Amino acid sequence: MNKKNQEIIEAFQFRHACKKFDSTKVVSEEDFNTILEAGRLSPSSFGFEPWKFLVVQDKKLREKLFHVSWGAQNSFNGASHFVIILARKKIDTVYNSEYITRIMSEVQNLPADVSDGKRAAYENFQKNDFNLLESDRTLFDWASKQTYIALGNMLTAAAFLQIDSCPIEGFNIEKAEEILKEEGILNSEHFGVSVMASFGYRASEPHEKTRQNLNDIVQWI
Template identity: 80%
Template structure:
């Protein structure tokens, strides 16, 4: 195995769901900005980036989230940086939305005729290919799935930098969203909470990683 291949495998072997963070250690700004860039540069369907990253550093807000986020308590209590990833709702992700129009014109800088063709393809994708317009939840879940791509890239980038992390789904989504709304952080018309993650430095070494063999999970056709 060459050096680059080994570096990749080593990063994945290093990464684990850190259960206890050292609250005295802080991630350097440059390193955490690199983690955020990995999220920002992640791929998304049609390049429409249906996400937003909240970095929760305020101790009072962390304490509010603590009792309704059972899977995040170790991270809220010790992680250097705590991230909540939001997913955009139907009002933004529908093929005809103002948000999609803005992404194509202001971010992707598409000529009008190219944007029109892309919107038509996106409409077909939503209506026929993935049946995303059956209900509002289907379109939101489609957006949420994409946030996990950004999350995975952030976790792997952290591992390359020797930084620990913990992806988190263990929380009461309604209570978390209520707290964020009450604090004026969440615009519930446009966003919902998708997933969380803590980033920092481990207190103790993890258990040996367990995974199925490639033979059990890969089928060559």
Template identity: 50%
Template sequence: MSITKEEVLNAFRFRHACKEFDSARKIPDYEFAFILETGRLSPSSYGFEPWQLVVLQDPVIREKLRANTWGAQKTLPTASHFVLLLARTQEALTPESDHIQHIIRDVQQLPPENAAGKTSVYRKFLETDFGLLGSERAVWDWAGKQAYIALGNMMTAAAMIGIDSCPIEGFEHVPVERVLQEEGIADGERLRLVSMVAFGYRVREPRSKTRRPIEEIVTWL
């Protein structure tokens, strides 16, 4: 690897929740393709990729979301690229669902006996290991936690090439979901919004980053 540890740490120091972007500057297509690829390559439980990414460039839909997205009042109109992170629901993540079986058979290309075994292990995980089945909110939250792995990886990758970002949870879920359904972006049944993230170039430098010292957050046993 040609990247040094200090370069990686500098990317984390550079990254901040950028609340307003330079609307005149657009991220080149090849740079944003790189950011999306880091999301695509992100890990997920069982490799089931329970997320969907929607790159929202339509200014009309952005403005519709803005009415109920208090955490993106300046980022929605100024971001070069705006991404919606959708997570699959319980209906879409049961062991026999189309999505799970598509991943097992078509993406992971497991032979029939291995596919059956993985389906069985996954069912046990949902039913007893984590006790998720039977709670739609629990399954959706589990999928959303994994979507955040892709979110973090994309923001770090962006920072490493000098691109700013801002993760956004500041929105009213019901009216925002209504807009997404009206626009055909999410059906509200198999895919639901868990977070948003804006990308672009800062218009001003942020204040110094503050974090707890490592001794306060890490315990060695």
């Protein structure tokens, strides 16, 4: 195995869902900005980036979330950084939304005729290919699936930097969103909570990684 391939595998071997963090160790600003960049640069369907990253460092807010996030309680007790990833709702992700228009014109810098063609393809994709317009929840779940691409890249970037992490789904979505709304952080018309993640340094060594054999999960055709 060449050096680059080995470094990739070693990063994935290093990464685990850290259950206990060393509260005395803090991820540097430079390293954490790199982790955030890994999320920002992640791929998304049509390049429409249906996400937002909340970096929750406020202790009082963490305490409020602690009681509704059973899977994050160990992280709140020691992780250096805590992130909530939001997914955009139908109002932003439907093919004719103002958000999609802005992304194509101001971010992707597409000429009007190219934008029109892309919107038409996007409309067909949503209506016919993936049947995404049957409910608001369908579009939100589709956006949430994309946030997991960003999440995975952030976890991997952290592992390359020898920083531990933990992806978290152990929380009550309704209660977590209510707390964020009360704090004036979440605009629930446009966003919902998708997933959480913590970053820091392990307090103890993890158990040996267990996975199925490659031959059991890969079929060459």
